[in-house]
Structure formats: C-alpha cells, structure tokens
Amino acid sequence: xxxxxxxxxxxxxxxxxxxxxxxxxxxxxxxxxxxxxxxxxxxxxxxxxxxxxxxxxxxxxxxxxxxxxxxxxxxxxxxxxxxxxxxxxxxxxxxxxxxxxxxxxxxxxxxxxxxxxxxxxxxxxxxxxxxxxxxxxxxxxxxxxxxxxxxxxxxxxxxxxxxxxxxxxxxxxxxxxxxxxxxxxxxxxxxxxxxxxxxxxxxxxxxxxxxxxxxxxxxxxxxxxxxxxxxxxxxxxxxxxxxxxxxxxxxxxxxxxxxx
Numbered sequence: 001x002x003x004x005x006x007x008x009x010x011x012x013x014x015x016x017x018x019x020x021x022x023x024x025x026x027x028x029x030x031x032x033x034x035x036x037x038x039x040x041x042x043x044x045x046x047x048x049x050x051x052x053x054x055x056x057x058x059x060x061x062x063x064x065x066x067x068x069x070x071x072x073x074x075x076x077x078x079x080x081x082x083x084x085x086x087x088x089x090x091x092x093x094x095x096x097x098x099x100x101x102x103x104x105x106x107x108x109x110x111x112x113x114x115x116x117x118x119x120x121x122x123x124x125x126x127x128x129x130x131x132x133x134x135x136x137x138x139x140x141x142x143x144x145x146x147x148x149x150x151x152x153x154x155x156x157x158x159x160x161x162x163x164x165x166x167x168x169x170x171x172x173x174x175x176x177x178x179x180x181x182x183x184x185x186x187x188x189x190x191x192x193x194x195x196x197x198x199x200x201x202x203x204x205x206x207x208x209x210x211x212x213x214x215x216x217x218x219x220x221x222x223x224x225x226x227x228x229x230x231x232x233x234x235x236x237x238x239x240x241x242x243x244x245x246x247x248x249x250x251x252x253x254x255x256x257x258x259x260x
Contacts, residue, residue, distance in 0.1 A: 001110070001133040003253045005159055008032070008040050010141075010214045011244025015063050017139050017161055017214075018046055018250075019130040024109040025050045027070075028128050028139040031062045034069035040247040048074055052108045053098070055115070056080040057142060058122035059088035071096050079106060079113075083124040102126060102149075116149040118142070121188040129153050135253050137161075141215040144188040146195065151203045158253050159210035161242070162199065164230075165190035166220035174220055184220075193221065193229045201233055209259040210251055214242045 001021055008016035014032035018025055018041065025046075030037065038048055054076055057063055068090055071078050079098045080088070100106055106113045110133060115126045120142045127150065129138040136156050141163040143150055154160060171181055171192075183189050191199075200211060213226050223241040230239045238259055242248055253259055 001135070003130075003132050003135040003137055003159070004046075005137050005161075005210070005212070005251045005253070006041075006044055006046060007161060007212055007214060007242035007248040008037060009244070009247070010161070010242035011216060012062050012218065013244055014065060015141065015215065016066070018051075019111075019137050019139075020050055021110055021132045023050070024052045024111060026108060026111060026113060026130060027051055027054045028130075029057055029063040030054050030067040030070050031065050033066050034073055037066055037070060044247055044250050046250065051076055052111075053106075053113075054078045055100070055113060055128050056084060056088070057127060057139070058120060058125040059084045060122060060142075063142075064088050064090055068092060081124050081126070084122070087123045100126075114153070116153055117147075118150055119144040119147055119188050121183065121186075127153070129157065135159075137253070143191050144186055146191070146199050146203075151199070154199060155203050155205050157205060158207055159212070159251065159259070160204075160208065161212045161214045162196055163191045163215045164193045164196040164213040164221070164226050164241075165215050166192050166217045167222075167225055168192050168194060170222075171217075171220040176219070184217075190215070190217075193226060197229055197233065200230065200237075204237070208237050209253060210238050210240065212240045212242050212248065212251075216241070216244065218244065
C-alpha cells in the first residue's frame, strides 16, 4: 500500500495538505477557496471524491478559509475541536462536524489520524500525523517551539511537512514592527529555519525519506535560502520546499518507506 502526499497550498495566504492512500484521503487544513483547492488537486490527478475528512489545526483564516464551502459542496466531515470552532467563526453544517481529542486516533478507512497539541498563538492548536499500513506522514506547521509532542511525532514519520517560516536575519532586518517580530519569534509563534533544522538533525527518524519545508514567510524567508540551509544535512532524505503560489508534485511513499 502506498501513501500519497501533496502540498496544495503553504504559506500565510493559505495552507492545505493532502495525505491519502489508494482509496481514501484527508486534507489537513483548508485555507484556500474550494474552487482553487479543486483546481490544484485536479492538476495533480488528485480526486476530491477520495477526500473523506478535513482536519483543522487551529482557527486562523489561512487554515480555515475554504473549509465551509468544501465541506458543504462535497459533504465532507470537518474534524475540529469545539474551542477552535467557536473561535473560527466557521458556519459548518452541524451534521458534518466531528470533534477530536489529542491521543485518541481517528480511523477513516485504512487511515489512522493522530492529533497532538503544540505551541502556537491559537485557542487550542493541534498538529497531525496520518498513518496507513505502517507508513506515517506528519503535518507540523505553525509551531512556536518544539515541545515533546512535536519531537515524538516527528521521530515516527516516514515523510513530514515541517515549518521553516523565517530566517532570523531577514526577520530582524525586515520591515515588520517590533511587536510582530516578537510574536513570530516567540514560543507560540513560528519556527525559524535554524529551529526547523535543529529538529530535523536531532529528532528525525532514520527512515524519514521526505521532508517538505512549509509555511515560508513571504517577507522573511526565501525558498533558495531554505534549500541552502537544509540540503547539506539531507543524508538521504529528499528535501522539497513548498510553494505559497502552487501545489507541489504528488509524492509517493511505498510500503517499505521508500520515496518515489
């Protein structure tokens, strides 16, 4: 059995990640419009009909913007905590709302989705891993600092979407006001390139075959810079930088954990 992954959108203008097997899939976050989500998935040969659930990490609009319409149009359940829903102002069909709890896996076909808490400036933020037939992929973005939950789950992943939001020098010398710089750098803000690299170097599994660097800042980072930071440390892991403007290719992880 294979596991397929694609970054549909990644950045402050919208976040959406596809993870699925040959029969079913989930979206982690739905931060771009339904029409654009459908368009980007179609370009990569991904069927919205395979998507059986949307999992929401937190209430910020760049993670929730498309959830209402996608859920309503395609009758897709949305897994969201009550606290996150109340702070998101999403008007979801009550029949399609599913609560979840950290530590209690959700089973959808042959997929097992595990939620875990993280540090971010939201009401009840979570990240997720998705496992199918022994292959695990994680979505670890919007993280201020790496807590034990993030470290534990990254160490189980064959593939991961990992935040590399900003370069410290670019942020410090950039045009953002001081309060915003402090928020981004804070323990409930975002991961820098250096922090993400430290996670990768010290806590990745030996079988991690794919790392997709995600949620790059438009003003405080650059894809080429992220590649330069990470590729010397790849050691057999494929490094890919997700775009804020277009979907990624579809990555395939085989049952043996190999990337194709």
